[in-house]
Amino acid sequence: MWRPVLIVLQPTPFCNINCDYCYLRSRDDRTIMSAEVVGAIRDKIFPRIASDAAPAIIWHAGEPTVVPVSWYRRTYSELRRTAPKHANFSLQSNGVSLSSEWISFARETETQIGLSIDGPQMFHDMRRKTRNGKGTWALVMQTLLELQAARIHPNVVTVLHPLSLRAADEYFEFYRDNGITHVSFSIDEVEGCNSTSAFGQEEQRDAIAEFLLSLLKRAYAEQYPLHIKEVERIASVLAGGELNNEQVDAWQVVVVAANGDVTTFSPEFMEVRSKAHNNFNFGNILRDDFNQLFESSLIAITQAQIRRGVERCRAQCRYFEVCGGGAPSNKMQENGSLESSETMFCKMSVQPAAEALRRFVQWGAQQARSNYSIFNSAIAAEQNV
């Protein structure tokens, strides 16, 4: 049976804000996923999934909360007819229009909420703006307070700017003072319609690693449980957990766009243009049979190219065992080939997180040695007296 780990559903491509680094091409498109597409997900996707599978089903890729809660009520009642029992629903929001009705709905349906907050106000408002160009920090922080009052503690996605890297203390204090315990960091990558990154071509891996390390040290010193997703994913692999890079094998990830278009591997493939790969549009759920999608020649060709890229990573990269071969969408977008290896995602996300963890552990060992040495000096001083 099929065991996808991630199902990304796009209720609408539309987004009600206009971030400087947004990679979504169709964020002005107000299409809402039709009842027919919802029905096709219910009838063509969910029944194929193993009954004991536990995929994460995520509303994403546009702002999900601009679609009325009433739409989600109808949609959940349809999808839950065939969804695997252990599937968990979540949504990623900019927090601007997440109303009290939404909060009640999230509680009722146990839908997990993620908020996009780029740290302290100055950093957030610099790039996460309304369509009139105003900062959205105050709005999302109000939503955070309302969620916390309802005992919902969202995980937070923070996109870093090069200036952020000199402000680790401000970021730590921001998370601590606002009760944020689960954070995921990324950078503004060259992806989709975002053609430039604030990080440019400059190698800033080390600065990001130091930024993460500073957060970890502060968290430890203050006994604040700041969980950094990228670091803990790697810690989990080092602790003996299974490494599963879901983006390198077909159909571990499935993405259904509002119009029923389907892609797999990297969710961002929806935004990547490649004539040879039919823009990574592997079919449409309304039109195509899923058996045909699974066995299509385009999937086989793409899979073979991605495997060659993974093998290149395996041969060249010392972080391979904690990564598993990078993100195919970044390889295509940045290097023009799925068969390539290192990308900005590697240099600015996986590698700094791995290095931050290694240096944190190294720091722990040094602390112990220095404590031991202080202890010995104290004993020597006492003996001299």
Add this chain to the structure above:
Amino acid sequence: MSNYREIWPLAFVLAIASGSSHADAPVDTNPATFFQAGSLADALRNTSANAGSESRSGMNPIQLSQWFNFFNCFNGVWRRC
């Protein structure tokens, strides 16, 4: 601190590295060794077995790997949630 180690597992890893957790095997932070899958598994396993009497961390290796990253919407490589 033992309670903190349970809610923030990296503190537990740090305790192993610092030698304050009675680990049998020190953690090797040389990149070639450290970045091997499972490089912390033995130290964590030994420590959690030894720590049974002083904390509630007596867990098996499978639980240890699941101990991290328990809350995010999706625990894989994809980073947009």
